[in-house]
Amino acid sequence: MKYLVKIALGLFVYMAAVASCKDDDDSGITGFSIDKEDITMGADGGKDRVNVLSGGEWVASASEPWVNISPANGSGVTECTVSIDSTLINGMREAEIRFIPRGQAPCVMTVHQTGYGKMIYIEQPDVEIKASDNYDKRYFDVTVTTNVAFKMNTVYDVVPEKQWITLPKDPTVDLDRGSRPRTTKIRVEWMMNPDFDIRTAKIHFTPQKADDQLEQPAVVTVTQKASPRIEDNRSGDSLALLTIRERLEVGNNWNPGENMRYWDNVVLWEEDDKDLPKGENVVGRVRSATFNMINTKESIPQEVHYLTYLESLTFFGNTNTATKSITLEADVCSNLKYLKSLTVSAYGLIALSDDFVQLGDRLETLDLSSNNFNSVPAVITKENFPKLKSLNLTGNRRSVLSDLREAKDSSKYPDGIGLFFNTKEDNTLRRLFLWDNLEELRLSYNFIEGTLPDFKIGEEGVTGYSQDDVDAFGGDTIQYLVNEGVNIPKILPKMKRLSVNLNFFTGNLPDWMLYHPHLIDWDPEILIYNQMEKGLNSEGKMVRFDNEPSTFDAYFKAFPKFKEKYELKE
Template sequence: MKAKYILSIMALLIGASCSDDNENTPGFTLDEKEIQMEAVGGTREVHVSVPGNWTATPSESWVQISPTNGKSSEICVIKVDTTILANKQREAIINFKTRNDAETRSLKIVQAGFDKALTLSTTSVELENYADYGKRYFDVEVTSNVDFKVDIPQDAATWLSYDKYKFTLDCGARPRKTTIRFNWEGNTDATNREAKINFLVAEGNEDMVKHDALLISQERAPEITPTREGDSLALVIIERKLNVAVKWDKNESLMNWPQVKLWEEQDKGCTPENLGRVRAVEFSQFITKEGIPDEIRYLTELETLSFFSNGNKFMYSFDTGTAITQLTKLKNLRIYSFGLTTLPPDFVNLKNLVTLDLSSNNFQEVPAILTPENFPNLRHLSLATNRRGHEIDLTGTARYPKEEWGGLYGSNNNNNSNLSNPMLERLFKWENLESLVLSNNIIKGTLPKMAYGVPKYTKEEVEANDTLKTAASVLVGKPKVLPHCKDLRIGLNYLHGDLPDWLLHHPYLMFWSPEISIFNQNRGKDDQGIMPGFSNVPTSFEYFYELYPILKPKY
């Protein structure tokens, strides 16, 4: 009986000993039971203590542990990848086991999902009213895990824009970054301006925790008053914007600035209102890629304005802008070698123009707006040398495509060299012109006979004029073309065919120096392979002086 009692106690002790080995190994501990991780992931350390050998195994591939096995006490580094989930957490378990798998300790990993968000590196930008060309921009870094579209308000689209950017959500809800370059234009108004740029997202993203917008503010331009002081400020701003090579000495009085002329008391048309204001100015030797500055509109008392020689003018396709069309007192306008290709509709406001020189630009055709009806006071018109390139033989390889040749090439008659040139016919009907300069362009075809659409010389007016009456036999009943024009230049073009009678018998023919300005055409073929040159060039001008003996030089 006593033996049975002893055996029972021993069995209980053995059972208790086995239970301790499998479930409650002394010293098997983890210093964490659960780890919370942010969506971006990262690393954490866990202290593992086991009397013997152990192994560690994560349940998910987005969790790594190092080392994965060890002996006794170790510091384990747990690395968690960035999640690809939005607004949703994920979980994993790392099981730590003893060598014989007798006992397990578990560590829970809980990782939050990314909140939907669109954030900007800056949410407000303050701009000055002007910066030099190439420096008017700012960059904004966008961090987002939702696709977006930049939205600039319509009323700000004239002064704000952005470059093309690349943004791809290629890792689920993991935020991606892109940098967007915004471009801005100078503010020429005397008021501040603001704009709010939104970053639009698709429907279904109403649960965003952050959604930034960009606020833009720009300071106003200096106030320019209609005074002498205002004129000087406008001149300085224009000089800066044009990047003029030789700048005015601002320490000098305005009346001493080169190429600037002020209204003085003895000037015809001087009034108390315009006395001391700028009457004439020339801007020369500059490099601009932006056209005529808006501040030109403040020089309201100008009679004469000249822009001369923009560097690399052949690269550009400007129009004059509308600011210059507000100078309704202008009488003489020269925009020479600037890069113009068009004139705006408001150019008709300059009805007081007497002289218009648009030479050495890039006009593909004579602007349709240039008519005697629109410019009743115009007496001198020049569109010389409007070619971009310098090729003489147009059958060869050209530097530019034909639609960019300039040289008034687009004014030709359906590009047919065998037809009369309609542009010349239109301009030759401008009765009040005293000079018309079209030399060194790509004008081709034949000279118009001007049989229609122009008045004819009458017997009465011819006989009443001492110069004309001796040529009555060739003038009466013939077209009266450019009757006041003492300077006609159409040389160095691609004209051919016969010289019309109205030209050979024109009373001002010898004023034109016809050997140079009329008969002398280019020496290379036009783009249809036709060689320029007239077939009936006179060998002498005795016939002319027989018609107009009063014009014969007296040596």
């Protein structure tokens, strides 16, 4: 009996032990399994979950550093997180996660990650801009996300006379992260819309490499508003003046609600004006306008050509003139049939449009003083401007310089020093002095060096003075020029005001100048003889005239009747 009890007790202990082991093996799980064998992730990376069921302990490891599993070991039922980094490549990449359960064969899960496709993504593909704005505000930024180097080009809905969108020459993006897209901003500048219609353009972004194929096209559509319509009447003149004022940021204090007659620097045609143009409703139209205190980096606004009956036009005083490099465009040339006087002074001009010649049949006065011309514009000739009487090129200097040996130092003066030439090599001054119809020529305060041109009768169309010239001048006042001075050439015969002072001239004053009938009218002691103080020419020679007269005795001896007219009386 005791023996049976011992056997029963032993069986009880054995059953208890078996039950204990089953609890440790997690409710009867046997073997090893995972709920997925593949994970696919996009280029930006991310996380996924995998459930592991194991009857025993296991460990896991990834074949690539861009994949991580956590936890990496366990037993029973375990939820694991698989973390995948973002990729830097275009193509697909793969990795394996190997699960190794104790005493069983390994189990493998494959991770697939897609790469970035070739892309140029435009954040705002549609842009609307104003018809006009201040110069420093005429741009917009395009936010671009890309993983390829790209280029840009503009396609206009209607081919314009002048491109009105300016793209960066070399748009760049730092692709330092392989094929992972980077975001950058591209600045696009635009010009004012002179037309009365809306206009559009498309900016295309394309890969620099032809074999880079985009997933979808990248295009920015730009729509520009129309300008206000300017009509050919008094209201149109008013709107044109106000528009020019706005675009040049002019300081003119004009009240749009006030009659133009009361605007400063504006003159209207009156009914009793002697030169009143023929036409309908000309009275009250703008005859003269002056704009000063300007702030622009551009040419004269095209709205100027709506001022149909304009006779005199002045632009003066641009900010930081010496730093500007502006070409005077053709807008001032078209439609201004009555323009006789044009002043564009201290504006920052460096060139004139070839179309400037259109003003040749009407312009009488041209003032281009205090600009940045490096040479006299080639379009300004007596053939192109037969009616021109006054030409002013005074003060075309970018720099203050008294030694011309430094003038050609491009590192110091990358844009040049101003109106600089040598009369030995450049015939510009000679050409200007042969302009017979000129009554005023201002060339003061430039960088002209060399000698003043001399001429010979019978060459280049030059003649001497005739008895008719003497008679026209007033009898025998200049009789000397057909007697003892018969060999003196007739140069600039109508010139009443000539100035060449504060340049870098050397050598002799020519006889045609020393015995010119209007010499004293020119105030020669100040405006002719007086050259740059302590100035040195390109050869290092001190500038001065070798034969500068100290008195007018020789002049009055030749023209005794001038002595009574000009000599100061005690």
